Amino acid sequence: MPPQTKALPIDGASVTTFDRFGDHRGYFNELYNEEKYDGLSAPGERWKQVSFSSSQKHALRGLHCSPHGKFITCVRGSFYDVIADFRDGSPTFGRWCGVFVPGGCGHGFFTFEDDTCALYLQEGCFNPAKEADTHPFDPLVNVQWPVPEGVVPVMSAKDEAAPFLSVRRPKLCGYAPRGRVLVIGGTGQVGGALIEAFGARNCVGTYAATPAEGMIHFDLAQAAMQPQLAIDLVQTVYPEVVCICAGFTWVDGCEREPQKANAMNNRGPAVLAAAAAAVGAKVVWYSTDYVFSGGSSLPGSGGSKANGVAAADAGGPYGEEDPPSPLNVYGSSKLAGEAAVLAADPSALVLRTNVVYGPEHVGKNFVYQLARKLGSGEAMNVPVDQIGTPTYNRDLADATKRLVEAGASGLFNVGGPEPLGRVAFAEKVITALGGRRPLDAGLIKPVETVNAGQAACRPLASGLKLDKLRAAIPDWAPRSVAEAIDDWLANPHGKSLGE
Template identity: 35%
Template structure:
């Protein structure tokens, strides 16, 4: 798929952190990009979605729509299923009817974290939580709906917006007191801007199937919090490491869910940059946006 004013990419879930980043990235290469928030096109409303795709006749559909509240998915399992599984299938079927490929974004939570090493695309999923189960169900439905699919799993996403771990640590640090952070969950922190660019690179290469993307390396939640505070000039804030079972969460999290990005590197010709470098770029850019505050 080459950049051209006549080509249209439809981004679903464009109101979220990832959707905004993907829209911004694609707009530069594909001026015909159309962003659709949940209020404009809800993936759970199959008839409205079909009508919008039929009207636009896009050359590409990117599904960033998801219910990502991991604990919330345990409480409202119906919503998790409708958005993450049925909604994904609706988007894939609509793309198939329009004769275009779909890019669907999934998660490291499809794994149970017991492998103890980075997960490749060939490792069998075994989700522990309702969020992970609903996302894995969505993957299978997308793959069954159309052969013209690209499913990209990512992990520990952060960027401009609300509700991500990196911004939560900074906000809590500003409020004062000791921060209690789990030190027995390991993963691959991923800057949303890097993921958006990765999706663009994969689209340009007409990639299909399943691909993992995350910034290179792995760390614990505790180590990530330490890095956030260090780069933000808040190293004086006290951190207290705790176990996951002390955190009071509802959903079970995978203990080690770092992703092996070798397939991505082979497709693109280079691997993702280190998570530490990406984190510094995000925090530096965020300070610039805030006027140095």
């Protein structure tokens, strides 16, 4: 089979598994094959030095930084391998991960067995004058070495005397290290806001379909079927917080693909929560107000509410203690996910939110659609009977950060301060944009949800109460639509509202 290569959360770094051929005599293992995989070496380069090391149990080597790229293979025993990005200007500067090591990155490992041996292929020859080693326990890099309790790592005098990164990079003296945050779905509107809130230097984001600089690929649906993928990701990143933003949020699509909805909104998050809990990471997962009926129930139950359905409850806004009654597959899968995540990690934080908007890379939320259609002179159908509490994504991210710092767990609502119908929401956006992005409100075409031709039923009178959240973080204040739009335009991120 072809070599298996996986990108690591360091720009340009990767781990590759090559072919092994075995029979009754033993095996033959390829350590490198240029014809099968020529992307390990830098363009125009060839391996110029081959080295070999042997280490005793609990030896710690590193962090050794060479200007040349390296390809390291463990040929006997086992070790925990680490790369740390020390390259100025790199999108992943300051990160470490645990293996092609790009030039300018630090490398080290901690051994688990005696006579552990490593083979190094290097693009250039060793030159002490060009090496820039850094102490393996540097507080800025903050590598989580898997040193057993009571064990003193066996280190060389040279590594013990290696300077801290702040000596080599004085400009970092004001950079206080923080716990690493793994953001599942870092390219989405919630994930992007979380990376802003926690700080890009402290975050490792994942993407599913669209590659993004400095992020790693992770498929939540695939992890639902192969839990080892989640375990590998968490053990590679070793985060203190795992925020699970990714999911299958296309409501009508969930009706058509219920298995995918269950994988991405239920089983996948539960698998990740278990993997995160195993390394002591705080889990945050995002749910929805669609776990409620919004004053409606499933069609055919004989009622006369809007949407052609009967009343299931009095409608929102809802508190955390209100009994859920989802109308559609999306809401049901999210409700099942809430229970599954909390079962996997009872200390997890589950945040229900609704009508999220704000800057994002993809540019597909309601405000983007409104600006795009009306800006091009196209009419836009907007439900006249759906009410929610629109939530600015930066407020959601700020609430997440504050709740994590407060040590909160369990279920919380996070929403906006204003109960608004979709038409009123659209009108407030248009007013807030004003002359900065003129839009014609006359192009809004109010429609009743029952006539919208949607595959899934929608909750109508919805929204979320924030009493519990305000009690937990009293100084948090969600912004109105006008305030949010002002902040968005003053601090643009991702796709422009004009695109």
